[in-house]
Amino acid sequence: MENEEMSGNIIDVNEENYEREVTQSEIPVLVDFWAPWCGPCMALMPAFEALAPQYEGRLKFVKINADQNQALMEKFGVRGIPQLFVVTGEEKQAVKGRTRTRLSAELDELVE
Known part of the structure; x- marks a missing residue:
């Protein structure tokens, strides 16, 4: 099986x-x-890479290359990138934070 981890705790996800x-x-x-x-x-x-180890065991971090995964872009209704979502099973919630501090604050609310 090929290594799907991009960096540390971040997994490269595709269709x-x-x-x-x-x-x-x-x-x-x-x-x-x-x-x-x-x-x-x-x-x-x-910011994404710095936060991944802090949430280990509570939140999985994945990256999806928009160019290579059009079906997933459509599934999420993504019109522009970067676009972040927290997904729990079939439910998804958009994440607006783009700085490490804002992202961390928003993630704390969503995963606690």
């Missing part, structure tokens, strides 16, 4: 492993729709 990694996850999942050409996505990445 093939979405069900297993997101829908069937036993803990809530923070989904980040991004693309390598997207400036704001790259600006968000350090």
Whole structure:
């Protein structure tokens, strides 16, 4: 099996492993729709990567490449990136925070 982890606790999710990694996850999942050409996505990445270890065991962090996963983009109704969601089973909630502090505050409310 190929290594799906991008960096530390962050998993690269696509249409093939979405069900297993997101829908069937036993803990809530923070989904980040991004693309390598997207400036704001790259600006968000350090905060996303810094927070992942802090939520280990309480929140799974995954990234979905928007260019390669159009069906997932449609499923979530994503019109622009970066776009974050916390997913618990079939329920999803948009996350608005884009800085480490705001993101952390918002995640604390959603996962506690």
